[in-house]
Amino acid sequence: MNIRSKNDALEVIFDENTGSSKLIMPLVWLRDHCTSEKHYHLPTNQRKSSCVDLLNQSISEKITLDQDGKSIIIDWVDGHQSIFEIGEIVGKGRIRKKTKERGLELWDKETLKEVPRISRTTLSFESFSSSLVKYGIVIIDDVEPTAEATETLCQGLVPVHDTFFGQFWVFSNSGDEPAYEDTAYGNEEIGPHTDGTYFNQTPGIQVFHCLTPATTGGDTVLVDSFRCAQILKKESPQDYETLCTVKIAHHYLEGSPPGSSIHSISLEKPVIQTDSLGNITQIRFNPYDRAPFSCLSSSESGASDVIKFYEAYQKFSRICHDPGNSLTISLRPGSVIFIDNFRVLHSRTAFQGYRKMCGCYLSRDNFMAKARPFLGEQVKQFL
Numbered sequence: 520m521n522i523r524s525k526n527d528a529l530e531v532i533f534d535e536n537t538g539s540s541k542l543i544m545p546l547v548w549l550r551d552h553c554t555s556e557k558h559y560h561l562p563t564n565q566r567k568s569s570c571v572d573l574l575n576q577s578i579s580e581k582i583t584l585d586q587d588g589k590s591i592i593i594d595w596v597d598g599h600q601s602i603f604e605i606g607e608i609v610g611k612g613r614i615r616k617k618t619k620e621r622g623l624e625l626w627d628k629e630t631l632k633e634v635p636r637i638s639r640t641t642l643s644f645e646s647f648s649s650s651l652v653k654y655g656i657v658i659i660d661d662v663e664p665t666a667e668a669t670e671t672l673c674q675g676l677v678p679v680h681d682t683f684f685g686q687f688w689v690f691s692n693s694g695d696e697p698a699y700e701d702t703a704y705g706n707e708e709i710g711p712h713t714d715g716t717y718f719n720q721t722p723g724i725q726v727f728h729c730l731t732p733a734t735t736g737g738d739t740v741l742v743d744s745f746r747c748a749q750i751l752k753k754e755s756p757q758d759y760e761t762l763c764t765v766k767i768a769h770h771y772l773e774g775s776p777p778g779s780s781i782h783s784i785s786l787e788k789p790v791i792q793t794d795s796l797g798n799i800t801q802i803r804f805n806p807y808d809r810a811p812f813s814c815l816s817s818s819e820s821g822a823s824d825v826i827k828f829y830e831a832y833q834k835f836s837r838i839c840h841d842p843g844n845s846l847t848i849s850l851r852p853g854s855v856i857f858i859d860n861f862r863v864l865h866s867r868t869a870f871q872g873y874r875k876m877c878g879c880y881l882s883r884d885n886f887m888a889k890a891r892p893f894l895g896e897q898v899k900q901f902l
């Protein structure tokens with residue numbers, strides 16, 4: 520273990536079993552991470568500094584290692600002293616390694632033969648959350664086939680994510696239940712999509728329970744869009760990049776044209792959302808609910824960028840529609856499906872006869888808060 524002052528930073532060289540490692544810690548970063556009482560409110564785990572004076576405070580007078588070489592002690596010019604336990608401060612500061620799949624099992628038709636299932640009678644939040652995080656889908660069986668029982672089950676698991684569709688919905692193609700102006704309330708085929716792309720706060724988890732199946736058709740097709748994005752990246756990195764950067768808006772309109780009006784519209788966001796390390800964090804894909812693409816300019820290069828976007832979007836859409844990448848199931852009364860709406864696309868085949876569904880959206884943040892204690896370190900940080 521070795522420390523060296525370098526202008527406005529501290530160079531730390533330490534042994535990491537496999538050899539020596541070097542990290543350069545800017546002094547301003549160290550002062551910002553001081554967890555002494557002056558800067559950190561322990562009972563709430565919140566920082567105290569508003570940062571108005573942070574750089575002025577970040578001038579060191581003396582930097583020393585404690586006797587056993589485990590902590591760095593910095594005396595700052597304003598008289599404050601910070602003590603940093605080396606293992607802890609390195610853990611906080613090191614750029615998180617890009618983990619390949621963050622504990623996620625990306626799947627296609629070959630690798631996931633069926634949706635993971637749990638019986639309500641043996642249900643634990645641990646098994647529920649680990650399947651949902653790993654695969655983006657899970658079915659709970661042996662549920663009483665009523666809207667009330669489904670609602671009670673969901674409320675016991677995760678708080679509902681409310682939208683203008685209501686907290687809990689019952690919908691069919693009969694016109695008996697309240698209907699919105701969306702193809703979900705008809706019997707035509709709807710291709711793979713994520714829901715609520717027209718909300719800035721995308722619903723986190725989609726729940727469906729088919730209370731009355733159609734006479735024929737009405738199957739559910741599920742697609743792991745993270746896997747599809749991975750395929751796109753491999754086949755065509757440039758198109759992948761385009762979908763990570765070009766931002767588009769989605770909307771939900773009400774009223775028939777020409778009198779239709781916007782009821783909900785999202786800010787422009789990319790189809791593939793990634794974190795700073797390039798990990799995919801969310802896919803927002805709904806070709807049907809896209810708002811007008813306001814992208815036209817007088818420049819030729821602008822026009823070619825627009826064409827590039829359509830080429831990338833078409834390629835991604837084709838991958839998402841490839842039967843080799845999807846799993847088709849028939850939802851049945853008694854079985855409730857939970858779908859990660861940031862990752863798994865759902866679609867419905869056309870159907871004949873009366874069909875009744877119920878379901879709701881669940882809050883993804885609240886799900887994750889409850890699930891984190893059951894998840895591995897890797898997964899906890901990334902989702």
Ligand SMILES: C[N+](C)(C)CCCC[C@H](N)C(=O)O
Pocket residue numbers: 684688690701702703712713714715716805808
């Ligand atoms: C789920 N529920 C039936 C209430 C509404 C369905 C909305 C589907 C819509 N096209 C979207 O992508 O959001």
Ligand SMILES: O=C(O)CCC(=O)C(=O)O
Pocket residue numbers: 703709714727737739865866867876
């Ligand atoms: O009817 C279904 O099975 C699903 C409809 C749908 O895609 C939706 O509600 O988002």
